[in-house]
Amino acid sequence: MSNTQRLKNDFNFKKMTVPLVVMLAFLTLGFVMWRSSGAIMALFFFGYIGISVGIGLGLYAALPKKKKPLGRKLSLFLVGSFLVGFAAIYGGENMQIEGMFFGLLSGVFQAAVVHYLIAKVFGPMLFGRIWCGWACWTVMILDLLPFQRPAGRLSGRWGWFRYLHFILSLGLVAAAWYGFGFREGAMGQAALVWYIVGNLFYYLIGIALAYALKDNRAFCKYICPVTVPLKITSRFALLKIGGEAEKCNDCQACVKMCPMDIRVPEYILNNQRVLSTECSLCQTCITVCAKDALKLSFGFDLGGKDLLRERAPKLPAEAVAAD
Ligand code: SF4
Ligand code: SF4
Ligand code: SF4
Structure with a gap:
């Protein structure tokens, strides 16, 4: 053919x-x-x-x-580079999470506030964390790294560091605003410098973590503060990964390739859609399923059945094997 x-x-x-x-x-x-x-x-x-x-x-x-992954990489590049360039050239704005906090405090309804409302609050209620799979400018770079197949999650509550990071970012802005009278964090020269330096910092930490943990998405799993609003709102997403239990033979291919370590078949074999708020809707699981058991699906899941089924923590032996 x-x-x-x-x-x-x-x-x-x-x-x-x-x-x-x-x-x-x-x-x-x-x-x-x-x-x-x-x-x-x-x-x-x-x-x-x-x-x-x-x-x-x-x-x-x-x-x-x-x-298929070409489609996702193209989208990441088109949107990610546009947003970085747009913020820098057109607006001179800080699109980091701190820029959004400054925007809220100053009452300036600037791009970061609009962006967070749409991409991180209301958008995920419809389309889940599609931002993370298809548009994020941080992952636009991190997904180019060689560790497409993650080695599993760290045992322990390392994921909670993201909440701490969120609180630290908020605290930093509050201290600058109320303690030092610094008001230029949303727009202008200082905001733009903050945005550029902050982004470079994210890239640096993200790349270092990816190499240390052999996992392109380590930054998303342990550091990114943006996951805090994303995880809350994407819980109610209409768009999720669905599947047909009768087609699934529990081969685990999707689990091994899922960049967010989600135990997909446990949902599918339970006749549920993937409810994990870690899902970035990257659709890698759909691509690797030889049984064509998975697909995107629209629907409601408001029953409080949100079980975070992630891969078992990485054991030392597995870590060595993954090397
Ligand atoms: S978790 Fe953070 S860094 Fe990762 S894709 Fe989502 S917004 Fe981007
Ligand atoms: S790859 Fe397909 S068949 Fe295999 S466990 Fe996942 S959903 Fe089931
Ligand atoms: S469950 Fe599927 S769509 Fe969701 S993050 Fe994992 S591979 Fe991507």
Whole structure:
């Protein structure tokens, strides 16, 4: 069978539902914000993001299995680099979490506040942590590192460091604002420097951790403060990974490749969707499932059945084997 024929066979318009819904949601948001604020830049901004993620998701759906990750990487690059460049060149704004705190304190409804409200609060209620899989500028770089197959989670409560980081960031802003009268953390030259230095710091720690733990996503699992709002709001996400229990043979291929260590078959064999708030909707599990037991699904899961099923902690022997 030729490549073109194979591509045609793989193509299915139903698979385009999610890309189209995401694209339309962003375009609608941009349109509403343009009409209500009068700023046509809002339409350009959200339209660009929606179209970029939509193209990435669409490519992912249309390409043959081995090539699917290209769609996600393209989306990460298109959105991540745009947001970094847009904030720096157009706005001179601090898009780090501290910039958002400064924005809230100063009452400036700047890009970081809008970004957090959409990408980290309301967006995840619809599309889960799609931001983490398809748009984050930190992971845009970290996903280029060689440790695609994580070696498992550290035992212990290291994930709680993310909450501590969140509190430290908030405390730092409060101390600067109330203690030192520093008010320029949201917009302007100082804000931009904070944003650039903060991002470089994240990249540095993320790369060092990835090499130390042989895990591209170690930063997400143990350090990133943004996970705090993301985990709360994505609990109610309409879009999640679903599956068919009768097709799943519990081969564990999806668990081994899941960058967030989620024990996918435990949900699927229980006739549940993947409820873990660690899921970044990267769809790697769908790609590696030889039984085609997994797919994206829209629906409600409000029953409080949120069990965080992650891979067993990394044992010393496994760590050596993974080396
Ligand atoms: S957890 Fe943080 S660093 Fe990781 S993808 Fe999500 S927002 Fe980006
Ligand atoms: S890869 Fe597919 S068949 Fe294997 S455990 Fe995961 S969902 Fe089940
Ligand atoms: S469960 Fe699937 S979609 Fe979610 S993070 Fe793991 S591999 Fe990605």
